[in-house]
Amino acid sequence: MFHTSRWDYSVTGGSPTDPSLEKLKDKRVAIIGTGATAVQIVPHIARWAKHLYVVQRTPAAVDRRDQRETDSEWYKKEVANSPGWQRERLRIFHQHFTTAAQPSINLVNDQWTEAVSMAAVIGNPDPAAPKTMEDLPAYMKKLHAIDLPRQTAIRARAAQIVQDPAVAEKLQAWYPTWCKRPCFHDDYLSSFNRDNVTLVDTDGKGPDSLTPDSIVVADQKYHVDIIIFATGFRSPLDGTPADKANLTITGRNGVSMSQEWATHGPGTLHGVLDYNFPNLFLCGPRQASASLSYLFGVDALGKHSAYILKEAKLRAAGRPFAVATTKTAAEEWGTQVMMRAAPTAAIVGCTPSYMTLEGGIERVPPERQVIMARSGIWGLGIEDYLKHIEAWRAEGNLQGIEVST
Template identity: 35%
Template sequence: MGSIEVDISTRDRYAAERTKRLAAAPNYVKRLEVSKDSSVRDLLQDPWVDYDSLAKEVPYLKNGSRIKFLIVGAGHSGLIHAYHIVKAGFDPKDLVVVDTAGGWGGTWYWNRYPGLKCDVEGYCYLPLLEESGFIPQDRYSHGDEIRRNAEHIAAKYGLQGMFCTRFVAADWNEPEGRWDIMLRRQLGPAHEEVDFAISTQFLVTATGLLSSMSIPSLPGIEDFRREKKLFHAARWDYEYTGGSPTEPHMSNLRDKLVGIVGTAATAVQAVPELAKWAKHLYVFQRTPTYIGPHEDNQTTPELWDKVTKGGKPGWQAERMVNLELCFTDDAEVTPDTNLVQDERSRYPPLAAVWGSRRAVGLGPEKAAEHTEWMLRREAPHAARLRKFIKQEVKDPETAEKLTPWYPGWCKRPAFNNDYLQAFNLPNVTLVDTDGRGVQRYTRNGVVVGEDGAAREYELDALVLATGFEISGTGSCALASSQASCRGRNGRDLNDKWNSPDFATFYGVSTNGFPNMFMSAGANSAGSANMTGVYGSQARMTAHIIAAATARSADPDKTVVEVSKEAELAWLDRLLGNVTWFTPLLTTCPPTYFTGYKTGAQDEKESAMAKRKLLFPLGPVGYDEAGHEYIQKGDLEGVIVH
């Protein structure tokens, strides 16, 4: 990397935005514990479940059940892990997937808001297309199609799902060499909540990175809810708005003043739909999002033949790897070899978040040089999207407020053709909070601004497009499920997660917790297309379990545990390349990518944070490391009892 320069005015704008946001951050970083807070607990209710039908089904688990595999989470991670375990030779009847939702899909079960589509090409994002034979209708799949794909996978491979069931606790039973599990099932108000205990040989926590609703902690929420309507986008209330997930004709909003908090991926899709129906729509913005054009089309036979390369075996895996190379700004990919050819695949700044194989050999002495190089790589892409925003929004003042001034790796960009256009409508108002967010609720609406500049916005309804808590990196892999998990000698997983001896083996297992495997972010890979990462994790998990079982004298009593030396070796491999993340940690305002950090960390905090980072070589480097380990076949670093 040679000496480079970055436009001074851009650098100054970035620095000013970060300083402003750091000062404002304490006002918005607090989140409600939704399942425990009586003011919002009811927002967790499942509007999609058919309790009566579930109650008539014979449950796969009951008090005293003994099974081989318990998978926590029925989303993409859980499905992919179940598939690879079955592919490794295990009977699907020995495996049960539990989830608090009423069906398959995970985040895609809960998210049914108007305008919902995946913003990553579905040919890469939808799991197991080649294996299951599922053909998406569109290049970018609607939410209902993604959910149907999940259901299709479960049916094709005979997966057993136990729904409306919460994972409460897990305790390692040393004499038995199994996990004692406590579960809780609630089939709606007509049925009594039931706690029951089971035993499983292997425990897989596949709750994913986005599974728990994020709701800002602001005063006055109970006052507002007594008079007005409040709901989270992950529990869209079509009974109130009118319409349905497949036909969002929200005619009930024609006489309503509607607000939406948030301007990230959810709001970008929901705002244009709300704008069609609301009497007036107020969009409350804390931080603008980079917005680019979006190109979609239906899956014709001709397009499908091109995408699958005429049915070539391995076509989806090849396409996903190619997309990951684009996401991570890999030296191997060029504009001509980009298979996906969309705006997201041509936007490399997020390599600062996901890592890259370019990180090899990047020592701490090159941190400043690396940051400068990344800023230069990012500059033309950010400038292009800022120009696009100003072209699309007619009012210059509104356009300026919608224009981001931070490096493109600080917040996930969105690609949508209707969001910016919505602000040209007379019934849509952007309320820019200058980085501070909404201050409080009132009986009539919400307040933005402080002291003499405070203004109340009267509303009939408020939509929280505030997303999900990101788990698995800064927090324990089970944090989103709020379960306890105690391994050898009764040690709680949260304790290890937040202790100086924290480490994992490839991000899928950790010493002291035998026969437990995770789908966590820490020490693993991250991506805008987590489907590929879940596949890498699941292949590693299935390989370790299958190989260990084959070595065991009694497969039903196999106990597998990674050694302390093995997880420390993996941690050393991560820390040796961690300089790659310097731009993310030093140039961004507080976002969920940075854990909403509000200031400089002391040496101890910084050391702990580095131990929990993603694998710096990115999803492709992570998959290559796992493939190399599997090919060796010797289970190095794994203790089999």
């Protein structure tokens, strides 16, 4: 048994540079999980294993990937045609994720740009996005109306590709796009047409138990030699940077980050500096923002942190220093985040996943909901968030930041 992120080549054969999993030829393999990781590896393992059991709690919505060579002439003419084209391309990419009008051009042109309703979890710049929880029912209705054609087409794709109608039905996602990470693959669904691949659907429950040689689901035993856990990772909404790095982070007056964030939530300015933890630069997404191009978000916060550090060093004039947000600025920023939280409330009601803390988000008591709203992401999308922090940088006075020498 091993997790996909701790791949055991001594069991499967192959190496990071050799994809030949020769040792699986006489093995019965089970993959537990059908999220983004499993979608990538199921087709490859199916080609090598004697038999593959894919153990499913909730089906993934798997759209086509259409990996293809880029037309270089089109790229030079339409995309890389002026200075700053990389930033403009990403700006237009972000404009796809809104319930408002879509951009007139598409400089990415893959299936991500069809997933408009992902605005429900990364923030929506639509001026008509909800301002309060009272606005949420009408907003949810609009989100579902926008999302339904996409998910309907993806369900139809599964029915078209998978030859066994019963299996095809179990592989069709019944939830809206924003509830789970959208997946894109051209070979995942067709893998279930192979004689050596069996879908083990658990009806949303997961496996019942393990025996020395089997996985048990609904009183049926599936004999396997190897179990591969494609069960994902910690939620971006769960725990603190300390927890994710398996560290103890201690701040002012001996405060523990794990305890402080669990009790009160983060106390940052712009999501990058917490009042209680001077000199510790953070990379979001909590109290910051998120892009579906994750590295773009990290880059934006890295640039912001570099600006703060540069200005702090100038003010310190060569002396040792500490830099942190002021308590007042952190409280005000948390309020600003909370005031924009309503568009991200659409996640409530989704099927259990890392996006919903495995359903735990449904059970948060009212007194904790305020802390969650203050601890979330900027609800109007990453471009709106960047306007705020870029305007703050343009003022040039480090408003809300304290440099102590």
